[in-house]
Amino acid sequence: MSLLVIGTVAFDAIETPFGKTDKIIGGAATYASISASYFKKDINLVSVVGEDFPSEMIKTFEEKGIHTDGLQIKKGEKTFFWSGKYHEDMNSRDTIDTQLNVLSTFDPIIPEAFQDCEFLMLGNLMPSIQMMVINRMKTRPKLIVMDTMNFWMEIAMDDLLKTISMVDVLTINDAEARQLTGDYSLVKAARKILKMGPKYLIIKKGEHGALLFHEDQVFFAPALPLEDVFDPTGAGDTFAGGFIGYLSSVRDISFESMKRGVIYGSAMASFCVEKFGLERVMNLTDKEVEERVLEFVDLVQFDITLE
């Protein structure tokens, strides 16, 4: 019973107030699968790269228990490339360059050996491709988690709404929740989104934490107050990976378990932003993850008992 992660595997070039990188490895599925690998030892990756993608990274995936049989390598083609620059407050960014390359013709083929999957993570990608993946699963997974972004609301709203209606958990950020619903109040926005299909909604608020909504229940996970946020790239994907990685490892999708998943996801995201790109998330020990989770416990734990 494994976890299937689809999404981009890409090259990024990033500039933040703390510095800039050359082409480094990124992509939603990269961050999500590596983050999940700290909790779950059997992860199947479906994505596409070009001939320019380093084989050492594919080896690294395998070493981390991420099976790459579903990672298509297109001969003579180039890997998806994104370049962006973050503003001073790190909450907003400008896209400088996007080269779709192999992504423009991506046909997400799911290897037969990957069909046996209880947990499906749809990383940020064209909604039509996310939908295609759901339709190609012979048995519907026990839990489908979908991440998306504002870009698809602008150019593929119909596909996006159709895909959203098919998933169990949607993760988006606060600005996107407002854009999707036209409501400034996140409580009102959440109510509308939960009527679109998903039974669970996670609204990510970056440095202000994350909210988990389900029916009339709300859970809030803080972000860890950090000295500096060096690079927010991939934080949302890392969050989603930690969330579904944890859930798939315990195979418990109750609300209580999802709350824990949100904390694990937040802990993983707090590592991600401490260094550029994958650097920090790639090289953690289990002990570091455990200690970080305990920092979250300390951060919000208080003792009030009323009669």
Add this chain to the structure above:
Amino acid sequence: MSLLVIGTVAFDAIETPFGKTDKIIGGAATYASISASYFKKDINLVSVVGEDFPSEMIKTFEEKGIHTDGLQIKKGEKTFFWSGKYHEDMNSRDTIDTQLNVLSTFDPIIPEAFQDCEFLMLGNLMPSIQMMVINRMKTRPKLIVMDTMNFWMEIAMDDLLKTISMVDVLTINDAEARQLTGDYSLVKAARKILKMGPKYLIIKKGEHGALLFHEDQVFFAPALPLEDVFDPTGAGDTFAGGFIGYLSSVRDISFESMKRGVIYGSAMASFCVEKFGLERVMNLTDKEVEERVLEFVDLVQFDITLE
């Protein structure tokens, strides 16, 4: 052993995207003392108003256990007046009018009967007056909590820094913490402010909750996700009142107790913003307060136990 609250008692005129008010009663000490009165039954108020201030409100203070012997009423003069307009996101506002009136010559006389005070709340006011109050206490209170705002950083920084150095707990908002220290990172800002004198620092982040810092410990209290924020006026004062009201009622100033105080303060502030001005905070039942606090418990409670 009582709680002494000083600060403004005022008239406000407020405009938010949800509507506008005529002159209504406001002021930092008003919000703080009323909020505190839900926890503490013996509160001493020191402030100043003009002849135009309604005597019914003074009666209301007394009914709520707030002693007004220290509330000076200046014959032939007018009460401090502030008028402001909030922007769409409710996180920023423009001051439309400020009429200092009685405040311009305020001499904070502390009645002899008020000297016996263990807990002192210095509501937002000229730092020189806050300092004068500290100096006029014959015995230093067990806990001095100070609130302030960016305005004093611009026109009275020296007095402000001197006053900050004399208190135990400083409460300011995130933008003010950044302005006071020049650090964007709240963790770095907090470290600097804790070196200015206060042993505890509370950074209020409005709809994003509040952080309590003490030595190398951090505690985070969320804000309750609300359908709508009608009017943020007084939320910070209401927070401070709930915080010190709770602490003075239990007479425990340990870090654990302060964490609970931050939750009680946050619960009170969450009521404040639900209606215009004092309306909501004025008319709560103990049961409503208790239920709101339990909502905070539910909001952040999760169960992770690691070996």
